[in-house]
Amino acid sequence: xxxxxxxxxxxxxxxxxxxxxxxxxxxxxxxxxxxxxxxxxxxxxxxxxxxxxxxxxxxxxxxxxxxxxxxxxxxxxxxxxxxxxxxxxxxxxxxxxxxxxxxxxxxxxxxxxxxxxxxxxxxxxxxxxxxxxxxxxxxxxxxxxxxxxxxxxxxxxxxxxxxxxxxxxxxxxxxxxxxxxxxxxxxxxxxxxxxxxxxxxxxxxxxxxxxxxxxxxxxxxxxxxxxxxxxxxxxxxxxxxxxxxxxxxxxxxxxxxxxxxxxxxxxxxxxxxxxxxxxxxxxxxxxxxxxxxxxxxxxxxxxxxxxxxxxxxxxxxxxxxxxxxxxxxxxxxxxxxxxxxxxxxxxxxxxxxxxxxxxxxxxxxxxxxxxxxxxxxxxxxxxxxxxxxxxxxxxxxxxxxxxxxxxxxxxxxxxxxxxxxxxxxxxxxxxxxxxxxxxxxxxxxxxxxxxxxxxxxxxxxxxxxxxxxxxxxxxxxxxxxxxxxxxxxxxxxxxxxxxxxxxxxxxxxxxxxxxxxxxxxxxxxxxxxxxxxxxxxxxxxxxxxxxxxxxxxxxxxxxxxxxxxxxxxx
Amino acid sequence: xxxxxxxxxxxxxxxxxxxxxxxxxxxxxxxxxxxxxxxxxxxxxxxxxxxxxxxxxxxxxxxxxxxxxxxxxxxxxxxxxxxxxxxxxxxxxxxxxxxxxx
Numbered sequence: 001x002x003x004x005x006x007x008x009x010x011x012x013x014x015x016x017x018x019x020x021x022x023x024x025x026x027x028x029x030x031x032x033x034x035x036x037x038x039x040x041x042x043x044x045x046x047x048x049x050x051x052x053x054x055x056x057x058x059x060x061x062x063x064x065x066x067x068x069x070x071x072x073x074x075x076x077x078x079x080x081x082x083x084x085x086x087x088x089x090x091x092x093x094x095x096x097x098x099x100x101x102x103x104x105x106x107x108x109x110x111x112x113x114x115x116x117x118x119x120x121x122x123x124x125x126x127x128x129x130x131x132x133x134x135x136x137x138x139x140x141x142x143x144x145x146x147x148x149x150x151x152x153x154x155x156x157x158x159x160x161x162x163x164x165x166x167x168x169x170x171x172x173x174x175x176x177x178x179x180x181x182x183x184x185x186x187x188x189x190x191x192x193x194x195x196x197x198x199x200x201x202x203x204x205x206x207x208x209x210x211x212x213x214x215x216x217x218x219x220x221x222x223x224x225x226x227x228x229x230x231x232x233x234x235x236x237x238x239x240x241x242x243x244x245x246x247x248x249x250x251x252x253x254x255x256x257x258x259x260x261x262x263x264x265x266x267x268x269x270x271x272x273x274x275x276x277x278x279x280x281x282x283x284x285x286x287x288x289x290x291x292x293x294x295x296x297x298x299x300x301x302x303x304x305x306x307x308x309x310x311x312x313x314x315x316x317x318x319x320x321x322x323x324x325x326x327x328x329x330x331x332x333x334x335x336x337x338x339x340x341x342x343x344x345x346x347x348x349x350x351x352x353x354x355x356x357x358x359x360x361x362x363x364x365x366x367x368x369x370x371x372x373x374x375x376x377x378x379x380x381x382x383x384x385x386x387x388x389x390x391x392x393x394x395x396x397x398x399x400x401x402x403x404x405x406x407x408x409x410x411x412x413x414x415x416x417x418x419x420x421x422x423x424x425x426x427x428x429x430x431x432x433x434x435x436x437x438x439x440x441x442x443x444x445x446x447x448x449x450x451x452x453x454x455x456x457x458x459x460x461x462x463x464x465x466x467x468x469x470x471x472x473x474x475x476x477x478x479x480x481x482x483x484x485x486x487x488x489x490x491x492x493x494x495x496x497x498x499x500x501x502x503x504x505x506x507x508x509x510x511x512x513x514x515x516x517x518x519x520x521x522x523x524x525x526x527x528x529x530x531x532x533x534x535x536x537x538x539x540x541x542x543x544x545x546x547x548x549x550x551x552x553x554x555x556x557x558x559x560x561x562x563x564x565x566x567x568x569x570x
Numbered sequence: 571x572x573x574x575x576x577x578x579x580x581x582x583x584x585x586x587x588x589x590x591x592x593x594x595x596x597x598x599x600x601x602x603x604x605x606x607x608x609x610x611x612x613x614x615x616x617x618x619x620x621x622x623x624x625x626x627x628x629x630x631x632x633x634x635x636x637x638x639x640x641x642x643x644x645x646x647x648x649x650x651x652x653x654x655x656x657x658x659x660x661x662x663x664x665x666x667x668x669x670x671x672x
Binding site for chain 1: 588590591595598599602622623626627629630633634635636637638639640650651652653654655656657660661663664
């Protein structure tokens with residue numbers, strides 16, 4: 001926090017509330033050392049906001065607190081928040097928390113001039129006792145209705161706010177909302193720094209709570225109304241559109257769990273991308289999600305599977321039939337199923353519970369099967385706004401998310417239920433092809449941001465060993481052939497190829513034979529030549545021998561003549 | 571009527587006045603209270619004055635919000651009124667002191 005103030009002098013120092021989502025919309029929390037007015041009708045969650053501010057202050061930020069209740073007793077308060085896991089009694093026993101209950105009579109007999117110093121003394125006494133940094137005054141309107149002299153009350157209220165500021169306490173004063181103004185007694189005039197309004201509306205029988213920062217002096221803040229819910233963990237303000245588009249993007253690819261689909265997507269999805277799988281009933285949306293789940297768990301990544309229509313047991317059983325064992329990952333703690341009925345909760349409540357689980361479970365991959373279940377009972381615009389929020393939430397956390405979307409028969413296949421397609425990064429379109437008395441599945445990558453994806457439709461085959469994508473086969477007219485027609489066509493092609501193949505073979509054989517013949521002929525000619533050569537050589541030899549022999553005979557004759565000459569003296 | 575007054579005389583009134591420092595309001599309240607007691611409860615009252623700045627824990631235990639606050643501890647039930655006690659009628663009403671017949 002110190003860094004923020006040194007960097008941006010105009011920025012107020014903030015006191016984080018620890019309330020999920022609120023610190024984001026308020027740019028870090030409440031103004032530190034200032035008083036904030038929290039206004040809302042009965043039952044909007046004012047007290048809970050206050051309690052959480054105090055309890056989170058103790059548990060997360062080491063700030064002790066004082067809670068002043070003008071309505072409930074400390075015991076009632078402790079009981080009310082025990083279900084949220086807040087142990088107020090323990091914090092009190094450990095001297096971290098002081099709860100003051102200010103009991104006010106219905107009619108106060110006022111006999112002259114008075115002030116509220118006693119209240120300040122009590123407050124101061126409690127603040128000193130625990131060394132409080134945070135103070136909540138819950139239900140201040142009760143104080144105003146107990147006294148009749150409103151001018152005194154106003155003066156004293158102003159004094160109270162000043163006193164809190166002097167003590168450097170970060171305070172929340174909650175008040176019931178008036179019919180026309182934020183508080184019944186115009187208290188917002190006295191609170192200069194921060195005013196927050198809570199609201200509860202009923203739309204189509206579903207209660208929707210909203211929070212709005214009306215005023216926040218010296219701080220940028222989201223001016224919108226943000227939905228919030230009160231769930232098992234407390235106050236949850238919805239993920240925020242104001243988070244904007246400034247999240248980290250990843251170049252890392254993650255596998256879809258289907259080898260042939262990864263090929264189509266040039267290696268897989270980007271990590272942190274959002275994937276929409278749309279198709280009519282029974283096109284294999286859940287199977288695609290299950291493959292991704294299986295693959296990411298195998299890589300040791302945590303996966304949250306939000307099942308909106310089927311029970312986890314049913315999903316596990318069904319996926320076993322295509323050779324995927326999800327139970328092992330669930331048992332290993334890598335896979336968490338969150339099964340919920342779309343009609344059971346309001347939209348905000350759903351998304352809040354998902355937000356909560358994400359905060360705790362910290363998954364790498366989330367499957368929402370199907371997202372179209374959110375359509376129930378709420379108008380489309382609301383759904384879309386919520387989805388933008390949830391897509392942003394996942395993006396900010398770098399979570400890869402698969403939304404399955406059911407396209408209703410008769411709708412255009414390209415029409416996703418809530419116009420989700422423009423929000424997502426990858427859109428896989430599953431369709432059924434009816435041809436030759438069969439319905440078969442096909443997959444098309446409609447959109448894949450930043451991925452050089454194939455433009456081809458693939459046949460999508462679900463087998464007992466999982467999903468396989470096959471190149472499509474076209475008939476002579478260019479129609480896509482699937483299923484049996486495909487197999488038939490493939491056989492025809494293979495048959496034709498066989499004939500062609502044997503023809504080539506035969507011609508090759510003929511050439512080979514010709515060559516053999518030729519070579520044989522060459523051999524014969526060579527043999528004949530060698531024969532002739534031998535004959536000539538033999539003749540030459542004979543001739544040579546004959547010449548030699550003649551020479552020898554002449555010599556002998558000569559010799560003899562010489563001898564005769566010598567013997568006859570001359 | 572006589573009978574009734576005799577009954578009341580048995581009870582000793584115990585009144586606690588809680589103030590926050592010696593302010594004008596405190597001083598006024600103390601003098602108004604004393605005057606009133608002398609007038610209506612002579613001889614059968616005692617007053618305890620507690621400065622909450624000195625003994626802040628009383629503010630909590632007695633559930634005091636405004637100062638000055640006067641608490642009638644006895645006779646029971648407890649009655650609590652606030653202010654500097656300048657409005658005599660309201661004090662009498664709040665403390666349930668019967669005005670004396672003229």
